[in-house]
Amino acid sequence: MFGRFAPLVRGFVASLALCVACAAAAAADPAKVYRIAFPTAETGFDPAKVSDLYSNEVNEAIFDRLLTYDWLARPAKIVPMVAESMPEVSADGKVYTFHLRKGVYFADDPAFKGKKRELVAQDFVYSFERIADPANRSPWAFIFEGRVVGLDEAVAAAKKSGRFDYDAPIAGLTAVDRYTLRITLTRTDYMFLYAAAHTTLCAVAREVIEAYANDTMAHPVGTGPYVLKEWVRGSRIVLEANPGFRGFTWDFAPSTQDADWDHKVIADMKGKAMPQIGRVEISIMDEDQSRWLAFQQQQLDTLNVPLGFIAKGISPDGKLLPDLAAKKIELFRGNDLDVTYSTFNFKDPVIGGYTPEKIALRRAIIMGYRDDEERRIVRKGQMRYIAMPVPPGVVGYDPNYVAVDHYDPVLANALLDHFGYRKGADGWRTLPDGKPLVIHYATGSSAIEREFSELWKRSMDDLGLRIEFDIAKFADHLKAAKACHLMMWGAAWIADWPDADNFMQLLYGPNTGQSNNGCYQSPAFDKLYEASTHLPTDSTERMKLFLDMARQMQVDGAWQVSGSRLRNQLLWPWVLGYKKHPILQAEWVYMDMAPRS
């Protein structure tokens, strides 16, 4: 097009791109150091291999995804990241075409042999294949399993040959050209948009992975705003602003849910070139007291208040205590996208099944459990009641939904009496056929788990139901649950994406042995769930299906839902623009720091 001037024009464009990169790097001030603590050690920074919350938090700042979330919008809203725009989705919801931005570069690394390395569509093909590669035993392999045309066959071939062929074409995973990625799914699936925004589905460079094949965990090289500068495993992680990052301008609209807070954030941040923070220092502090005192001594800039220290910082009505407020410390309070619940095993001969007396037994147990006491006392008021098995902030949550399984011990006792669970001479109820009735609840040995056990014991005593606690390691309980051998088990689910589907799939019959640990297999529920998967995420019909699923689950007595946990984040006054995102974790990408006082 530019004829003999083409090389000149290309050079100009390249220079312009470099200038933009330089501007982004210049925005991050090395003197702005953000210090936080992780309560548990990270495992590493290979996105395909790690599944823990804290490793993913670091990865989120290092690697880019195709899509991400708007920082302020609630419920969380998907927006493009390295995709130029939202993908083109075929009418049947099976083909997703992403057009990548040009001029996005990986951070410099010796693996690139001194050359600038641009992000291209093939990087995503390679990165996604890595997740499916059995040799990587990725905890996220489920995202692609049975989902992408041709990928399962490639995985099967890799299992047979012992090596995944990254050079073989896969029909459903194609780099159409340098900047166009096409993903063809095996079925209509509107949830893939969320998957494309998931931290794990980020781009890595094949050269880097192959150069550090023996320790990919220690060499994260991405196109994101930060690079790993220093890592003392299990002790300290230091990130620095990526000098080659393309940058972006902070420009987000306030949400309706947290309007006051958002306006303050906007006043601090609007129009700033990002990232602003030059260095992030993360310390691993296992103990609550250490984190609490370190924050008080200003060794940390923000702190998620540990449950054991709630009373020292937060009043029962959720306000900051005066001595902290006097130090100009601020409190950000919001609920995590999680649900805490107890499952019933539907294949258990005592408590499982779909006959009226079994449903009555489970519903009586649910109605007899003092869930309010759990939220007020065991959780120290840091859990909110939710009527459905979906937390607020998630697509599909309806604040007007009314539960049918409220705490009501009188009704629970009456229900048990009505269905023949009679009390024997010893005061304990038996099964309708007179056989002993003992509930086995799987739990662990931590302090909070012992508190739960006491609460369950007192609750079941009120009903005349004998309950015993089986204490074992989490892995053992998980193994037993997947085999449908646990009678009851307390669990929590943190959302992978902000959609009710991510919670309802835990109750979908065919997921038994995978994520459906209660082995609940209700044809009615499954029919509703399957119908929801064929509808676009914003469909009103889909929202109604979620309400019907919640109702069906409660009618069958599949879960006892305790609530959704609250997060109390304390901030020193020099922290600017803080807001906890329900899915994104690396908040410092969107923040700034004023000079410490």
Added chain:
Amino acid sequence: MTAYILRRLWQMIPTLLGVILLVFFLFNWVGGDPAYVLAGKISNQEQIDNIRRQLGVDQPYYVQLGIFIKQVLTGNFGASWSTNETISHILATRLGPSLTVTVPLLILDTLIAIGLALAVAYVRGSLTDRMVMIVCTVGLSVSILVYIIVFQYVFAYKLGWFPVQGWGDSFWQNLVKYASLPILIGLAVSIAPDLRLFRTFVLDEINQDYVRTARAKGVGENRIMWVHVLRNASIPIITNVMAQLPGLLVGVFLIERFFSIPGIGREVILAVERSDFPVIKAITVYVAVATMVFNLLADLMYKAVDPRVQLK
């Protein structure tokens, strides 16, 4: 002497084999199946089987045991199942922080406890002796957790004499700045029992005829206590100190957790939480070997301290 040492080294083999069997069967019995955790939030049986195959836990027990024995013989325990970090790197990087705390702690504890034991034994039965023993008994009754919480709160947070937690890159910075309070806590916990024990050893000697004879010959009290009494009391003291040496290698896990010290103790807890068997078995075997070696050294030191001791 050489024959004795060789015989003792030979005797270590069945002991080590016992440790290997114990660790192996305990882990397989109560350790939990790591594949279920490593498989992530949503996994099917095929993925779990794939992980079990890669970890080798699908092999028959005798094969797994054979691999374990080979690892012990070669000293190559492979890599952590959860982080992929090599075991040799874990030991190399975590041992230093643990030793930075435990070595000064053991040296100071031993010196202070011996000095105080000699002093209170010298004034045995006096008010001072009784008061020191009462303080020791009270000190013994308090859990290390209480010492850590109170000392961290008072000395680090309220008084600001020490950092609340942390660890750096420089040895001297770590020793002086970050390890001081952990060492102080360690001393508060360990001096009381050691003082009581060492006092008993000294009292056993102080009433012996050779002490009376030395006094009758006009030998000074300092020389009697520090040379004659201490030398004769040193065999049980050496036994006690040598028994503590393997503990240096595993650190003080509670102190390491509270003060964010990246030591071995913390790593062991993490490994147990994650069912990370390669880390658990490597550290267990190293500690077992260290215990046996230090026991042998203790026996050799008896001979050096007291020529009357015969090594058979």
